[in-house]
Amino acid sequence: MDFRLTREQRMVQQTVREFVKEELIPLENEILNSERIGRKGIESEYIKTLQKKARDIGFWGISTPEEYGGANFGPLMTAIVRMELGRTFIPFTFGGDADNILFHCNDEQKERFLIPVINGEKQSCFALTEPQAGSDVASIRMTAKKSNCGWILNGEKIFITNGNTADFAIVFAVTDKESGPYKGITCFLVERERGWRSEPIYTMGERTPASLIFENVEVPDENVLGPIGEGLRLAMQWIIQGRWIIAARAIGAAERLLEMAIGYAKLRTTFGKPLADRQSIQWMLADSEVEIEAARWLTLHAAWRAEQGLDVRHEASIAKLYASNMAHRVVDRVLQIHGGMGYSKELPIERWYREIRLWRIFEGPDEIQRHIIARNLIKGHVKIPKDI
Structure with a gap:
């Protein structure tokens, strides 16, 4: 087993890291100042503008196939890039x-939906969750009646990212209730001008998802995805x-936060000694490092399986469960190390604290x-001991 990144992967990693350091992190204080006064x-x-600057150095369509003008990095490289982008809250x-499922569009739909999204001319949103149906897709109530x-x-979607600004929604609705969710739900591409409306949902974080309301919205057959x-x-x-x-x-976020904690622990002195000399602080730093490293390899393994075309459902659940909880523990430790300054809005820690809490909820809480992982074990979909 060779755990080293390839030369190309290291080059991409360092280029993105430099972009984050030079272009994004310097914006953080300006954004924090603006948000403190309600702007x-x-x-x-x-x-x-930043995306255009990134395009000049070759970072455009990192997950998009070459035939559409993308770089087609693949899952493993995409995971590496996302780690680096996670180092800032920008x-x-x-x-x-574009949303990966838009590549299932037919040729006519690609011209109307996929290509404009890739080119930045249109924005999509993924609309699955409903007030009574989150992870329980069998409870979806939005209906699509043939006419x-x-x-x-007709129906409502809720907590939809980009729902307030999207030009069209990727909507899932029940077309055959008797067939159940695995055969009775159909995907539709629905332009905003067809009559659905959005209402913002204000949260404890910086995101403002939307409710999407559909009241007798007419959708032609050619909009079925x-x-x-x-x-x-x-x-x-x-x-x-x-x-x-x-x-x-x-x-990425946990790594950046740990760097902040290490720097502060070396600088902050109490009772004549820096915090870095205190065993209680050292253990917080050590535990964080161990958990970040464990999360890294769980995540890279899931991305590697996706790149090989293997079933990644089990590994994706493991990575998401562990990494999101890891980041929650790390940000809590880092805030504790910073004390009152960590709790204040002078530093981005409290902002990250609120943002990271979301990661344990969306895309499956x-x-x-845990239900998916346990079900796979109990039903024998995953064998113990494993073949590596």
Whole structure:
């Protein structure tokens, strides 16, 4: 086994790390100052400017196939990139990418939806969760009734990222209740101008997801994504990828936070000694390092399996469960080490604290990940002992 990154992987890692250091981290104090006086932290137009700058050094469409002008890094390289981007709370992603399930579009849909998203001309949102149906997709209530015009959608989606600004939604609705969720849910591409509306949901973090309301929204047959009744299969492709990506981001954030804790512990003196000399502080640092390293290899293993085309559901759940909880423990320790300054808005720690708490909820909360892992063990989908 060779755990070393390839020359290309190291080059990408260092380039992204330098970009984060030079272009993103310097924005943090400015954003914190703006947010303290109630102003929006960073405008979307400025994010686009940074994306163009990144494109000049070759970072565009990192997960997009070459035929669409992307770099097609693959899952393993994507995980490495996400770790580096996780080192800042600036909400930045490289441009030129699209939701993975949009690549299932037919040729006509690619021209209307996929290509404009890749080019940055349109924004999509993934709309699965409902007020009574989160991880329990069998409880989805949004309906799509067949009509002369195609389909009529009625229902509500909730906690939808980018729902307030999206040009179109990737919507999942029940088309055949009798067939159950695995054959009765269909995916639709629904432009905002067809009549659905969004309402912001204010949270304890910086994100403002949306409720999407559909009242007799007409959708033509040509807006059905994939086969009718196969929507859940597409939804799970999106969700499973999101799990190991969240894990990668958690690793980057935890590394940056640990660096802050080490620096502060060396600088802060109490009773004539720096905090770094206190065993209680040393153990916090040591525990954090061990957990970050464990999360790194769980995440890279999941990404490696995805790159090999192997079933990654079990490994993605393990990585997401462990890494999101790891980051939660690390940020709590780092805040504790900083004391009152960590709790204040002078430093980004409390902001990260609120943001990281979300990672244990979306794309399947801790309880669902444990359910998936335990189910795989009990039903024998995963054998103990394992073949490595």
